[in-house]
Amino acid sequence: MIVGAGFGGLSATTALAHAACDVTVIDRHNYHLFQPLLYQVATAGLPPSDIAWPIRSILHRQRNAVVLLGEVVGVDVGAHRVRLRDREIAFDYLIVAAGATHAYFGHDDWRPHAPGLKSVDDATQIRRRILTAFEAAEMEQDPERRARLLRFAIVGAGPTGVELAGTIAELARFTLAADFRRIDPRSAKVMLVEAGPRVLATFAQRQSQYAQRALEKLGVEVRVNSAVTACDAEGITIGGERVSTATVLWAAGVAAAPVGAWLGAATDRAGRVKVGPDLAVSTDPAIFVIGDSALVETAAGRVPGVAPAAKQQGRYVAAVIARRLLAQPAPPPFEYRNAGNFATIGRARAVIEFPFLTLRGWLAWWFWGVAHIYFLLGVPSPLMVSLRWLWEYLTYGRGARLITGAEDAD
Ligand SMILES: Cc1cc2nc3c(=O)[nH]c(=O)nc-3n(C[C@H](O)[C@H](O)[C@H](O)COP(=O)(O)OP(=O)(O)OC[C@H]3O[C@@H](n4cnc5c(N)ncnc54)[C@H](O)[C@@H]3O)c2cc1C
Numbered sequence: 186m187i188v189g190a191g192f193g194g195l196s197a198t199t200a201l202a203h204a205a206c207d208v209t210v211i212d213r214h215n216y217h218l219f220q221p222l223l224y225q226v227a228t229a230g231l232p233p234s235d236i237a238w239p240i241r242s243i244l245h246r247q248r249n250a251v252v253l254l255g256e257v258v259g260v261d262v263g264a265h266r267v268r269l270r271d272r273e274i275a276f277d278y279l280i281v282a283a284g285a286t287h288a289y290f291g292h293d294d295w296r297p298h299a300p301g302l303k304s305v306d307d308a309t310q311i312r313r314r315i316l317t318a319f320e321a322a323e324m325e326q327d328p329e330r331r332a333r334l335l336r337f338a339i340v341g342a343g344p345t346g347v348e349l350a351g352t353i354a355e356l357a358r359f360t361l362a363a364d365f366r367r368i369d370p371r372s373a374k375v376m377l378v379e380a381g382p383r384v385l386a387t388f389a390q391r392q393s394q395y396a397q398r399a400l401e402k403l404g405v406e407v408r409v410n411s412a413v414t415a416c417d418a419e420g421i422t423i424g425g426e427r428v429s430t431a432t433v434l435w436a437a438g439v440a441a442a443p444v445g446a447w448l449g450a451a452t453d454r455a456g457r458v459k460v461g462p463d464l465a466v467s468t469d470p471a472i473f474v475i476g477d478s479a480l481v482e483t484a485a486g487r488v489p490g491v492a493p494a495a496k497q498q499g500r501y502v503a504a505v506i507a508r509r510l511l512a513q514p515a516p517p518p519f520e521y522r523n524a525g526n527f528a529t530i531g532r533a534r535a536v537i538e539f540p541f542l543t544l545r546g547w548l549a550w551w552f553w554g555v556a557h558i559y560f561l562l563g564v565p566s567p568l569m570v571s572l573r574w575l576w577e578y579l580t581y582g583r584g585a586r587l588i589t590g591a592e593d594a595d
Contacts, residue, residue: 186267186276188257189442190217190240192492193282193476196499202247204507209274211267213256215239218305221492221557224345226308227434228352229316229360230577232585233305235570257283260447262469278471278506281444281458282499285477285490288438288455295416299435302345309590311434315353316588318431319361322368329429335373336430338421340413341437342379343386344528347396349434350377351531354403360586375405376430378423380412380437385528385536387489392536395545399530413437439490444478453480462518464502473502483520492560493524527553532578554578 187194190212201208216237225231244250259268260281266273287301300310315337322334335357339350357373364370377384377400383393384400384407397407408423415422420429445452450466451459457480460466464473464481475481476495481488488494501519508515529535535549544552554574561567 186211186274186278187280187282188212188267189282189284189476189478190214190243190252191220191282191284191476191495193284193495193499194280195240195243196496197280197282197475197503198244198250198499199247200500200503201507202249204249204503205510206249206278206506208247208250209253209276210240210244210250211253211255211257211269211274212240213254214304215241215254216305217243219561220303221560223302223305223308224348224352225574226305226585227302227311227315227349228356229312229586230352231570231574233309235573237305257447260472262448262472265471279473280499280502280506281448281472281474281478282476282495283442283444283478285439285441285455287435288440289435290438292416295435298416298418299340299421299433301435302349311349312585313588313590314432315356316586319357319365319368319370319373320588321431323365324367331368332374333420333429334431335368335370336376336428337373337432337434338376338378338428338430339434339436340378340416340421341435342377342381342384342407342409343436346377346379346434346436347384347400347528347530349436350375350405350407351400351403351529351534354400354405355531358404375403376428377405377407378411378413378421379407379409382409384409388526388528388536388538389543392538392543392545396528396530396534396536399534403531439477441478444474448472448474450474463505463515464498464519465505473505475499475502481519481521483518485521488521489526491524491526494521497521525556527556529553 187210190210198210217240219236222236226233241252255269266275289295318334322331325331337353339346354375357370361370385393385396411423413421441456445458458474459480460474466472475498477490504516523540526538533547535553537544537549558571
């Protein structure tokens with residue numbers, strides 16, 4: 186039984202294709218989501234269908250896999266049963282790969298005012314808010330209210346915050362520049378607010394400095410050492426300063442899915458379940474937690490919450506189970522092969538850190554692009570996505586500039 190068909194769950198499933206077992210994959214969505222390109226949907230660069238594919242179609246050739254659409258709400262660990270909203274399903278082995286969600290650090294009331302970016306719904310909601318702000322500004326006569334509509338605040342300067350800030354700045358400066366008559370979209374202000382001392386804190390200092398300079402060249406105002414202390418429908422407060430803005434986006438915190446509570450397992454402060462060297466929980470060798478839901482410590486240190494780590498863990502746990510089924514000795518403890526640390530800043534710059542190489546600038550951007558196309562190879566129609574992406578890149582197009590859905594539909 187595999188809970189979650191994200192990067193971890195899907196790689197475990199496909200790695201079990203030839204094992205002597207039946208695999209049941211349960212996800213609350215009917216699609217697998219390529220989260221690294223979510224910001225492209227949020228900023229109208231790609232349609233959702235370019236970065237999410239039905240799980241059923243991805244696995245349709247895998248005869249031993251059954252896909253179920255359902256939300257897991259708990260696990261009866263003793264009886265080896267997973268609880269869905271309306272039923273329970275028994276398992277022999279369980280792999281939980283339920284990912285993570287946003288953390289508002291105890292301020293859950295900020296959530297409606299500052300959506301985060303984790304799902305397709307989040308991305309289309311953010312797209313709607315950004316595009317609606319420009320539309321409302323075009324109608325607005327009052328200069329102050331117009332300025333508020335054309336001010337965008339992104340909270341949190343990790344890779345997602347940096348990507349959002351850079352891309353919104355480019356959207357305003359290039360893509361929308363000629364589309365409006367009463368407003369000049371280039372006058373939009375994009376602010377990136379970070380509580381810590383620098384952007385891209387998980388990268389080396391030089392990459393952070395480069396990223397900040399690149400953002401500032403795009404017109405983004407970068408505020409470091411600036412904790413947001415209040416957030417409401419009118420804007421945000423940074424220390425004693427009030428910033429009036431119609432659009433606040435949250436890229437500041439991550440909390441694991443509530444897997445620790447389901448399993449009664451120990452977690453860290455971000456809710457990640459502590460697992461052993463074979464990625465099983467300490468209380469039951471048949472229950473594994475992987476990906477963003479897991480806290481994995483190896484001899485080389487803590488494994489980061491990135492897609493390659495989840496995929497490697499999925500394949501590793503599949504090998505553990507396949508060997509157990511054949512009564513073969515267990516593989517050696519899990520080790521993470523560092524696949525690099527990436528972040529893009531707009532359409533022409535990126536920073537990349539490998540253990541052996543650091544890249545910055547346009548070369549890094551192209552490297553990042555090619556790496557993502559390579560990642561996409563496991564999903565349906567990667568060529569179409571890559572070509573559409575290249576077209577948007579070359580033309581400064583934002584082909585998916587549709588305002589869809591309603592605020593209260595989310
Ligand atoms: C905006 C964004 C950008 C990112 N960019 C990058 C990047 O550039 N490079 C990189 O390496 N990583 C990136 N990441 C991180 C990367 O996407 C994650 O590390 C990776 O997705 C973790 O894989 P996972 O399998 O643990 O979880 P996920 O891929 O999140 O999958 C979890 C799955 O579990 C399902 N699920 C959750 N709860 C339940 C439930 N109760 N019942 C049933 N199903 C459930 C979800 O629907 C989902 O399909 C990014 C993440 C985000 C949000």
